[in-house]
Amino acid sequence: MALGAAQSVAMQGLSAIPVTIEAATGRGLPTTQLVGKADISVRESVQRLRAAFTHINIPWPRSRITLSLSPADVPKTGAHYDLAIAVAILNAQRISADNTLREAHTAFLGEVGLDGHIVPVTGVLPMVLALRQKGIKRIYVPAANYAEASVVPDIDVAPINHLQDLLQHTPGEQPVPAQTASDNQHGSPAPDFCDIRGQRQAIETALIAAAGGHHLLMLGPPGSGKSMIAARIPSILPRLNFEESLEVTSIHSILGELNPAAPLMTEAPFVAPHPRITAAALLGGGSGFAKPGAISRAHRGVLFLDECTEIKSSTLDLLRTPLQEKEIRLSRSQGTVTYPAHFQLVLAGNSCPCGAPTVAECRCSSSVKERYRQKISGPLLDRIDIRMRLEPPRMGLLSTNSSVDSGTLRGIVATARKRAQKRWGRSVTNAAVDEKTLRKVPLQAQALEPTYPLLRAGMLSARGLQRTIRLAWTIADLNNQQAPGSAEIAEALELRVSLEDL
Numbered sequence: 132m133a134l135g136a137a138q139s140v141a142m143q144g145l146s147a148i149p150v151t152i153e154a155a156t157g158r159g160l161p162t163t164q165l166v167g168k169a170d171i172s173v174r175e176s177v178q179r180l181r182a183a184f185t186h187i188n189i190p191w192p193r194s195r196i197t198l199s200l201s202p203a204d205v206p207k208t209g210a211h212y213d214l215a216i217a218v219a220i221l222n223a224q225r226i227s228a229d230n231t232l233r234e235a236h237t238a239f240l241g242e243v244g245l246d247g248h249i250v251p252v253t254g255v256l257p258m259v260l261a262l263r264q265k266g267i268k269r270i271y272v273p274a275a276n277y278a279e280a281s282v283v284p285d286i287d288v289a290p291i292n293h294l295q296d297l298l299q300h301t302p303g304e305q306p307v308p309a310q311t312a313s314d315n316q317h318g319s320p321a322p323d324f325c326d327i328r329g330q331r332q333a334i335e336t337a338l339i340a341a342a343g344g345h346h347l348l349m350l351g352p353p354g355s356g357k358s359m360i361a362a363r364i365p366s367i368l369p370r371l372n373f374e375e376s377l378e379v380t381s382i383h384s385i386l387g388e389l390n391p392a393a394p395l396m397t398e399a400p401f402v403a404p405h406p407r408i409t410a411a412a413l414l415g416g417g418s419g420f421a422k423p424g425a426i427s428r429a430h431r432g433v434l435f436l437d438e439c440t441e442i443k444s445s446t447l448d449l450l451r452t453p454l455q456e457k458e459i460r461l462s463r464s465q466g467t468v469t470y471p472a473h474f475q476l477v478l479a480g481n482s483c484p485c486g487a488p489t490v491a492e493c494r495c496s497s498s499v500k501e502r503y504r505q506k507i508s509g510p511l512l513d514r515i516d517i518r519m520r521l522e523p524p525r526m527g528l529l530s531t532n533s534s535v536d537s538g539t540l541r542g543i544v545a546t547a548r549k550r551a552q553k554r555w556g557r558s559v560t561n562a563a564v565d566e567k568t569l570r571k572v573p574l575q576a577q578a579l580e581p582t583y584p585l586l587r588a589g590m591l592s593a594r595g596l597q598r599t600i601r602l603a604w605t606i607a608d609l610n611n612q613q614a615p616g617s618a619e620i621a622e623a624l625e626l627r628v629s630l631e632d633l
C-alpha cells in the first residue's frame with residue numbers, strides 16, 4: 132500500500148477547520164472510495180480529477196484508491212478540495228519531484244477543470260487567514276485568486292494555473308500590482324456629497340448620523356434626493372483599518388463579489404437591496420451552510436432600504452435581533468454559522484401615499500396617512516435615532532453645488548469619532564456604546580430639562596431618552612464640546628421627531 136497526503140480546509144461560515152486528505156492506493160479492483168463526510172460537490176471531484184489526469188497524461192492509479200478527509204465529523208463541501216486531492220494522489224504515486232508538495236506546512240486550494248487548468252474558488256481570503264492561524268506556511272491557490280490571497284501577510288502564497296505546474300517546477304511568486312488606497316472597490320468613482328445641490332440641511336443631518344453611527348430614516352417625495360444622500364454616507368465614514376478590511380473582504384469573498392484587480396475592500400460597503408427582498412436574502416440563507424445576506428454584506432458599512440414602506444413589515448421586523456446583537460446566527464442542515472452584521476441602517480420612503488412634494492399639497496386623509504406610517508412604526512423605529520423629512524430643493528438652489536465635499540466631511544466625522552472613542556475608552560460609536568459605559572459619564576440634570584415635559588406626557592420612553600442622550604453626545608462631539616447641554620438635548624429631540632410630525 133502507498134500513502135500520500137495533502138492539506139486543505141473546511142469552511143463553516145467565516146471560521147475554518149484544517150482538513151487532511153490522505154490517499155491510499157493498494158491491491159484491489161481500480162475503484163475509488165471517499166470517506167469523511169464529503170458532500171456531492173466533493174464526491175464529483177474524483178470524476179473531474181480522473182478526466183484531468185487522463186487529459187494531460189498523468190497516470191491515474193490502476194489499483195483501488197481510498198481517499199480519507201479528516202477530521203471525519205466535519206462536513207466538507209465545495210470544489211476547492213480538488214487540488215489537495217490531486218496532490219494527495221500524486222504523492223501516493225511519488226510522481227512529483229517537488230518536495231514542497233509533501234510538506235505538512237503546505238496547503239492547497241483550487242478547483243481543477245477537466246483539462247487540468249485550475250479554476251478560481253470563492254472564500255479564498257477567509258481560508259488563507261484560517262490556515263495561517265493554524266500554522267500553515269505556504270499555500271497554493273488558483274492564479275486568479277492570487278491577488279486576494281496575497282493580502283494576508285506572513286504566509287507564502289504560490290499561484291498555480293495548471294495541474295501540470297505541480298509536476299514541472301515550484302511555481303514562483305507572480306508580481307501583482309500593489310493595491311493602492313485610491314483603488315475603488317467597484318471600479319467606478321465613488322459618489323461624493325459635492326454632487327448634491329441645495330440640500331444643505333439634509334447633508335448636515337447625514338453628517339450627524341455618520342459621526343455617531345446613528346440609524347437614519349428619511350421621508351420625502353420622489354426626487355428629493357434620499358437615495359443620493361444615502362449612497363454618499365459611506366464616502367464620509369472612516370476608511371476601514373486593516374483588520375476591518377480583512378473581515379469585510381472575507382464576507383464578500385465567500386459570496387464571490389470581490390474586484391479581482393483590487394480585492395481588499397478598504398471603504399465602508401454600501402448595500403441597497405430591492406424592496407421585495409426575501410428574508411433569506413436579507414439575513415442570509417441557502418442550503419448546506421448558510422451564506423451571508425444583505426445585513427452581513429453591509430457589515431461596517433451602510434444598509435440602505437429604499438421604499439421601506441413597500442417592504443413587508445414581517446421582513447423589516449427581522450432586523451431587530453441583528454441590530455441589537457450586531458451579528459446573525461443562521462442554522463441550516465449542515466450546522467449553525469454566525470456572520471458579523473454591524474451596519475448602519477438607512478431607511479427611506481415617501482412621506483405619504485400621494486407623494487406630494489410638500490405637506491401643504493398632500494391630499495391624503497389623516498387615517499390613510501396613519502395606516503401608511505404604521506408600516507414603519509413600532510420597535511424598529513425606536514432604534515432609529517434620526518428621522519428627517521426631505522423637500523425637493525428649491526429652484527434657486529439647484530444651480531449651486533452643495534460646496535461641501537465628502538473628503539471635508541470625512542475629516543469632521545473622524546475628529547468627532549476620536550472624541551467619542553477617547554471618552555468611552557475604546558473604538559465604538561455613540562450609537563453602539565453599551566448602556567453601562569454610557570451611564571458612566573452622566574449628564575448634568577439641567578441638560579436633560581427639555582426632556583421632562585415629554586417624559587411627563589408619556590411621549591418619550593426610557594429607551595427613547597437613552598437614544599436621545601446618545602445623539603446629543605454626537606452633536607456635542609461635532610461641536611467640540613466637553614458634554615452635551617440642554618441645547619444639544621433639544622436638538623437631538625428635534626432630530627428624533629415622531630413620525631406624525633414629519
Ligand SMILES: [Zn+2]
Nearest residue numbers: 483485493495
Ligand atoms: Zn399625501
